[in-house]
Structure formats: C-alpha cells, structure tokens
Amino acid sequence: MSPSTPDYTFRDHDLAAERLTLVGETFASVTARFLEQAAPRRPRLALDLGCGLGHTSRLIADVVQPHRVIAIDRSESFLALAKANTEANVTFRLHDVTKLPLPGSPADLIFCRFLLTHLAEPQDLIHRWTSQLATGGRLLVQEPDEIRSTNSTINRYLEILEALLDSRGTHLYVGRILAQMADPQQIRRVIDRTTALPVPTSRAAEMFRMNLESWRDDGFVSAAYSSEELDELQVNLTALTKQRSGTVVWTLRELGFSPSTS
Structure with missing residues (x-):
C-alpha cells in the first residue's frame, strides 16, 4: 500500500493468519456462490486483490477456472504461507493494490x-481498478454492508472496531458507501445486491477475539478505551466462543463493474 494508506488493521502475524484461515472457512460458500453466478467462465487472467493466505485465490481457480490467476498482497509473510498451501x-505477487x-x-x-x-x-479505487480490465472484463467486489447481533458483547466489539476504522479513514460497512456512490463515467455497474450469511455466535466470537488481541494496542484504541474495558471485552468474547446457540448475521454487498462500451 502507498505511504498514505494505513497499515492493515488486523496485522499479518501468526494470530492474524490463524484468523484469516477461520474467515476463509466461514465465508467460502457465499464467495463461491458469488463467483459462480457473476464471474466470466474460464477467463484468460484473473486477479485476486488482497489475497492474504490465498483462500479466495484457490476459490477463483476452482470455481472460475481461469487460464491464470495472479494473487496480490502487500504482506510477505501471508504470501509465503499462501504459496506453501x-x-x-x-x-503470487508482492504488490500494493493501490498502485497501478x-x-x-x-x-x-x-x-x-x-x-x-x-x-x-474506495470509490476512487473502484474507478482505477476497472481501468485495469480487458474489454468485456469484470470487477467483482464483496464487502460488509451490515453485521447484526443481539449480543451486547458482539455489538460493543463492533462499535469499537467501527470507531478504529473510522479513525484510519476507512469504513467497516464500506458496502453501504459503494452502494450509494455515483458510478464514474465509462464504468457500468452490472451487479448490485446483498446476501446474508448467518454465522454461529461462537465462530464470530473467535474471529473477533483474535482481532481484538491484534489491534487492542493501537494508539487510537489505547487512548479511547481503558485497558479494563478491553480486558473485559476479551474475556467476554472468549466465553462466547463456547456458546452453542445464536448467530451473528453478515450482510454482504456484492457488486460487479465493467468498462462501458459506449
């Protein structure tokens, strides 16, 4: 990423890799369905931006069956793990996806x-990435639009995460922003929909517990929230990992863009 782009909020150490594995398993089915329904079949070249450990890269290879996949990330440690698996x-290519x-x-x-x-x-990046498509190509985006829960611990975690991302000039529910943006000239929005995925509360809590451990020492978080509150949140999330009932519902915004032919 460019110098003006914040570092990845969730870090790229071993705990972050463990969390990404859980994320990959959790969202594999909904992403595979999106690719099946929206991606061109057997394209010459597919790019997977922010590939992390390669979970989405392997889905693209299996579902879309392109001649070639180039998976791109800025984390050397993630790319090393992705290559090995x-x-x-x-x-796999080490590259800043904000750079053309x-x-x-x-x-x-x-x-x-x-x-x-x-x-x-993000709106500018949609425009710039679409410029990297071949004629008839398609940019597909899957991002959070909403995360719903009736659990107070989950909701408090989400409040803090949303504030942290806002402090960095980014947005937890970026799907809403993309849905409302005006499409730039020479770009057609060919897909705009949402899909819901209920996730067991225990699994959501495990992902969130690992996230909190990764970013609780961030300067903004340390200044805005007491260590006592963060400790309590960590304990409560850990307890929720053993809960056998309830769900946290992700609503994902699924978007497709193509270069305009007019």
Missing part, C-alpha cells in the same frame, strides 16, 4: 473480498 494455477498498473493487467476478472473496508477512498 496452493497447488492450483496461481501465481496491477500485475498482469489487463485482466478479464478482478476480485476482492473484505479489502475495501481497509482502504481509503
């Missing part, structure tokens, strides 16, 4: 999931 026709040109472009498919929530000026 991927046998599909995927090439993107490796291998123009591409027939560009995909990102849970990436724009960590990047400033």
